[in-house]
Amino acid sequence: MISISGEVQLQPERREDALARALAYAAQSRKDKGCLAFKFYQDPEDPDTLFLYELWESAGALQAHLAAPHVAAFSQELPDYVVKTNLRRFIISEATEM
Numbered sequence: 001m002i003s004i005s006g007e008v009q010l011q012p013e014r015r016e017d018a019l020a021r022a023l024a025y026a027a028q029s030r031k032d033k034g035c036l037a038f039k040f041y042q043d044p045e046d047p048d049t050l051f052l053y054e055l056w057e058s059a060g061a062l063q064a065h066l067a068a069p070h071v072a073a074f075s076q077e078l079p080d081y082v083v084k085t086n087l088r089r090f091i092i093s094e095a096t097e098m
Contacts, residue, residue, distance in 0.1 A: 001036070001095060002062045004054040006087035008040075011080075012048050018081035021074070022050060028070045029054070034061020052087065059091075 010018045022040045029038040034057040043049035056062040065071060078085075 001092040002054075002056040002059055003090040003092055004052065004056075004062075004087055005090070006052055006085065007043075008050040008052055008085050008087075009083040010048045010050065011083055014081045015048055019050075021077060021081065025070065025074045029065060032061070032065045032068060034058060035065065048083075 008022075019040075019042070026038045026040055029035055035054070036057060037053060037055040039053045041051040041053070043051060054062075056065065
């Protein structure tokens with residue numbers, strides 16, 4: 001499994017548009033084969049910061065997602081909404097229920 005997580009700092013004047021676009025993008029991404037989770041969460045202490053959490057069955061599933069047309073379209077829009085991102089990729093070799 002592959003997990004992607006981190007923070008996205010939004011341009012304050014574009015926050016509402018960015019939130020709507022992020023939710024639409026997440027909904028599209030959850031339909032991609034191998035997507036186990038894809039969520040944006042707004043920071044309750046800083047409304048201009050979103051937390052991102054993705055979980056993919058495999059590196060291949062993530063690569064297929066990254067090659068999808070909706071990802072290319074969203075990536076082109078990012079500079080209109082985002083100040084900076086800080087994302088990390090984690091390779092999960094084992095996961096157990098708690």
